[in-house]
Amino acid sequence: MLKTVLCFGDSNTNGQEPGGTLMDRFGPAERWPGVLRRELGPDWYVLEEGLSGRTTVHNDPIEGDLKNGRAYLRPCLMSHAPIDLVILMLGTNDLKARFGQPASEVAMGIGCLIHDIKELAPGPMGEVPEILVVAPPPMLDDIGEWEGIFSGAQPKSHKLAHDFEVIADSLEVHFFDAGTVISSDPADGFHISRDAHEVLGVRLAQEINVIGWGG
Amino acid sequence: MPDMRFAPPNPIRIADRSSGMNAVSVRSYNERLVLSLLLQNKGMSRMDIGKRTGLSAQTVSVIVRSLAQEGLVAKGEAQRGRMGPPTIPLSLNPEGAYAVGISLGHRQMDVVLIDFVGDVKFHTSMPLPSNDAISNHSELVETVRQAMASLPGQQNGPIAGVGLAIPEDRDELALGPDGMAERFETIRQEIETALAVEVYVQNDVTAAAGGESMFGAAKSLDNYLFFYLGARLHHRLVLNHQILQSPNQISSPIGLIELESRLQGKGLPSEELWIRGGQWPDFGDVRQIWINDCLAVLSNAVGSASQFLPVKTVIISSYAPKRVCDEIASALADMQPRIEVKVGGLAISPKALGAASLPFSSKFTVS
Numbered sequence: 001m002l003k004t005v006l007c008f009g010d011s012n013t014n015g016q017e018p019g020g021t022l023m024d025r026f027g028p029a030e031r032w033p034g035v036l037r038r039e040l041g042p043d044w045y046v047l048e049e050g051l052s053g054r055t056t057v058h059n060d061p062i063e064g065d066l067k068n069g070r071a072y073l074r075p076c077l078m079s080h081a082p083i084d085l086v087i088l089m090l091g092t093n094d095l096k097a098r099f100g101q102p103a104s105e106v107a108m109g110i111g112c113l114i115h116d117i118k119e120l121a122p123g124p125m126g127e128v129p130e131i132l133v134v135a136p137p138p139m140l141d142d143i144g145e146w147e148g149i150f151s152g153a154q155p156k157s158h159k160l161a162h163d164f165e166v167i168a169d170s171l172e173v174h175f176f177d178a179g180t181v182i183s184s185d186p187a188d189g190f191h192i193s194r195d196a197h198e199v200l201g202v203r204l205a206q207e208i209n210v211i212g213w214g215g
Numbered sequence: 216m217p218d219m220r221f222a223p224p225n226p227i228r229i230a231d232r233s234s235g236m237n238a239v240s241v242r243s244y245n246e247r248l249v250l251s252l253l254l255q256n257k258g259m260s261r262m263d264i265g266k267r268t269g270l271s272a273q274t275v276s277v278i279v280r281s282l283a284q285e286g287l288v289a290k291g292e293a294q295r296g297r298m299g300p301p302t303i304p305l306s307l308n309p310e311g312a313y314a315v316g317i318s319l320g321h322r323q324m325d326v327v328l329i330d331f332v333g334d335v336k337f338h339t340s341m342p343l344p345s346n347d348a349i350s351n352h353s354e355l356v357e358t359v360r361q362a363m364a365s366l367p368g369q370q371n372g373p374i375a376g377v378g379l380a381i382p383e384d385r386d387e388l389a390l391g392p393d394g395m396a397e398r399f400e401t402i403r404q405e406i407e408t409a410l411a412v413e414v415y416v417q418n419d420v421t422a423a424a425g426g427e428s429m430f431g432a433a434k435s436l437d438n439y440l441f442f443y444l445g446a447r448l449h450h451r452l453v454l455n456h457q458i459l460q461s462p463n464q465i466s467s468p469i470g471l472i473e474l475e476s477r478l479q480g481k482g483l484p485s486e487e488l489w490i491r492g493g494q495w496p497d498f499g500d501v502r503q504i505w506i507n508d509c510l511a512v513l514s515n516a517v518g519s520a521s522q523f524l525p526v527k528t529v530i531i532s533s534y535a536p537k538r539v540c541d542e543i544a545s546a547l548a549d550m551q552p553r554i555e556v557k558v559g560g561l562a563i564s565p566k567a568l569g570a571a572s573l574p575f576s577s578k579f580t581v582s
Contacts (some may be wrong), residue, residue, distance in 0.1 A: 168282075172274050
């Protein structure tokens with residue numbers, strides 16, 4: 001049985017190149033959902049839903065309401081159901097100064113997305129799909145010209161993994177801390193390199209395999 | 216009324232991960248379920264655990280992750296099966312928890328320290344304190360302290376507790392010095408006060424059977440008949456993992472004390488009988504006659520029990536030399552061909568090892 005995994009995230013799921021522009025995107029086989037596609041093999045259908053600037057639950061007053069992950073998640077799930085596994089990897093954009101959120105509130109936003117997935121139950125036979133929360137790697141201290149936009153975000157970004165894990169435990173979903181295997185790229189301090197995409201894709205494929213899939 | 220979905224997160228376990236301290240006050244039933252399974256089986260995948268427990272993949276994921284962070288569970292190397300994706304085998308981390316076990320006998324006390332998979336890391340025997348000693352059990356307390364200090368580094372954290380196996384059989388108690396039972400009663404309190412550890416107390420033969428179920432020859436058995444060949448011969452019935460103890464239970468005098476008295480009657484040395492892990496010298500035909508007498512009692516008991524009970528396995532546990540146990544087991548199997556006879560798997564001091572399993576079963580398993 002073909003299984004479907006939806007990779008829901010921000011620019012680091014989109015594959016945006018560190019230090020590049022919106023137009024600079026790693027190739028389909030290079031970005032981590034592509035690596036995942038290669039690693040998981042023909043049994044899996046890998047869907048990429050990475051949007052630059054996506055937040056967990058916030059309408060961005062500058063970039064626009066369309067960046068609100070919560071608003072987009074439900075129609076997105078409905079478009080692709082049945083889905084066996086949803087991977088959520090976002091949260092960094094919530095740390096922008098304009099939102100003024102502590103890490104724990106970003107984790108609450110992730111929790112909100114988890115509740116929405118469970119409520120919608122877009123899994124096979126209308127069940128709740130497996131959900132894997134991936135904490136993004138912490139930002140580097142030097143984020144160059146992005147400092148103004150992300151002012152104060154760096155220390156908070158180090159807390160995301162812990163707070164995401166607490167929420168994943170509470171809501172009983174899978175969790176992986178990407179910061180244990182990759183780092184942000186020094187080119188801009190919060191996007192991940194081609195090599196990091198490769199490592200992350202390989203590791204997430206392992207995490208997915210150990211969940212164990214009946215067939 | 217706030218929407219409780221968005222109340223502050225309430226993780227299954229409240230572990231303070233930043234300090235690595237284990238702040239678990241009550242281990243959840245599901246965590247115990249997973250740990251019980253891993254005590255019985257090495258190298259299970261998360262999917263195996265889910266199938267055996269009925270827990271969802273996500274719940275297993277959360278529990279395994281937190282047990283791994285706590286150091287109780289270790290992940291093995293990925294295994295590539297003939298089919299399907301590679302799996303990660305999970306096992307208990309031997310260094311994740313330790314326990315001390317104490318058995319009190321009519322001649323001596325045994326103290327062991329075991330790791331989370333039942334390997335003995337420390338063992339010593341000491342004589343009972345003499346009756347006129349004012350100090351009650353200071354030497355015992357000191358030995359337990361030594362056992363705990365024998366752990367590498369500052370590993371006092373993972374000591375799950377101290378188990379105490381106490382003889383209750385009246386005939387067994389009568390073998391020791393006067394007032395022995397009364398002295399034993401105060402040991403728990405003394406250890407708890409002196410060492411600030413939790414002490415779990417159980418009947419000694421029951422503890423030895425529990426040890427076999429957790430770490431020994433009875434690991435995979437639901438039902439079995441358990442014999443403990445010590446100074447006297449004791450028995451327990453284990454049904455559906457429950458160790459049953461009848462209030463009317465009596466032990467048989469055909470034990471090592473009987474062998475000792477026969478040896479002494481012939482002027483032969485008998486000290487070796489009581490040495491844990493010792494080897495018996497040549498006792499001539501006294502040995503064979505005694506074994507035959509033991510076998511008669513065992514076979515009779517097994518024969519009667521098997522008329523009433525769904526028992527297909529007998530376990531014989533003893534600190535007597537393994538060669539002697541093997542000989543008894545194989546002869547008993549010949550006498551009772553429908554019964555499988557196994558020698559207990561707990562070396563050195565089955566009662567002390569069984570005692571050491573008590574903190575583990577109390578803290579980590581489903582009863």
